[in-house]
């Protein structure tokens with residue numbers, strides 16, 4: 001288990017929101033790891049902090065959000081410490097996100113084709129990126145020096161004289177790195193321009209060659225045609241050849257392709273992006289992509305819109321996909337289709353998926369591992385079998401007993417009470433008020449994460465060695481058996 005490759009590690013993340021009533025403590029010390037190629041489901045009631053956690057990974061928190069604490073490690077860097085420009089490169093490219101409501105995720109007045117290809121075209125400035133790469137090191141040195149200056153200015157531990165001296169030192173570094181950066185930029189531009197002069201020459205040569213070959217070939221055939229007798233099979237054959245291989249349309253198309261191949265060295269061309277979009281639209285089950293490409297979102301059903309949103313995310317070839325309740329806004333039958341699609345894509349592309357949902361049925365269908373969230377914390381996590389078939393936290397029990405039965409679709413019982421007000425999170429276990437098994441300590445102290453097995457952890461005082469031995473309620477045991485059978489029958493996990 002431990003040998004699995006970790007793609008994202010969230011460490012002790014705490015996020016609050018400034019509101020008129022005070023600070024809403026939405027996420028309170030969340031830690032988890034996402035392994036390569038797995039689907040991690042995050043479950044919990046509305047307001048438990050599932051979305052805020054994922055939005056932090058994407059760097060798309062609301063303006064009133066404050067990250068109080070924590071780290072999010074990705075490719076050896078802490079995303080929370082990256083400058084905006086770097087962060088921007090990662091989100092949307094390496095990490096894609098799909099939201100609950102496809103209608104609001106799409107621009108209603110832009111053709112879907114443009115929405116699918118937009119990012120690829122915008123990010124695809126190949127020549128410019130090549131130049132930037134060449135002076136990247138100098139740019140990093142310069143930005144670091146500026147960041148350091150700000151740090152020194154804000155550092156209260158310096159006395160006045162030391163601060164002044166430190167500022168003078170770093171300012172000297174700034175001017176030095178700035179000069180180096182300007183030089184590096186100039187040189188990078190020259191080097192790449194030189195390379196591109198060659199590409200252009202090659203292109204022009206290729207174009208000339210095509211034009212002369214085409215013209216000569218056509219003239220030759222026309223001469224042959226003139227020399228042969230009308231109506232003979234040979235005459236018809238030549239005529240066919242002229243029409244097919246030497247038509248004006250063919251000529252224009254070949255020239256276009258030659259030019260497109262050259263332009264692709266400079267940037268992602270519209271044509272290239274369109275071909276890629278057709279491919280991905282097919283992959284996500286949008287029939288007749290050539291036709292759909294030109295349509296507007298309102299011309300699509302909810303399920304098809306969600307497929308478009310998924311296509312947009314896939315265009316960037318992400319490694320990680322964060323799905324925030326991607327099926328909740330859809331009809332039940334469509335929900336199942338979209339779920340299957342996400343499972344297929346994940347398998348085909350070996351994606352690592354974070355799947356946020358409040359629906360345990362969906363979890364059973366899709367997850368390898370599960371994290372249960374309550375009041376801004378992860379209260380239980382483990383493999384699907386651990387959490388689903390051997391739940392330890394009374395909140396997980398409550399969630400299971402409140403989910404609609406797969407067969408009857410009735411709820412066994414709703415979870416009594418409401419989640420705590422996150423302006424004033426309770427002192428002890430946040431679930432204590434609603435927990436019929438709560439003990440005195442639950443109201444006093446927050447439980448630590450107790451280890452159930454190598455893979456399974458839960459934060460409940462019930463797991464303390466001194467706690468009374470408590471069996472999972474029978475109704476939940478029965479429910480688990482029924483669900484297991486049903487899921488097997490449906491061919492799920």
Ligand SMILES: Nc1ncnc2c1ncn2[C@@H]1O[C@H](COP(=O)(O)OP(=O)(O)OP(=O)(O)O)[C@@H](O)[C@H]1O
Nearest residue numbers: 017024026045046047048049050051052053062422
């Ligand atoms: N911009 C904001 N300003 C104030 N509070 C916010 C803001 N965004 C989220 N919150 C609060 O943070 C808490 C966690 O919200 P979050 O959206 O992560 O919950 P969730 O578990 O994803 O729920 P849902 O299933 O409803 O999306 C909630 O109490 C919510 O009201």
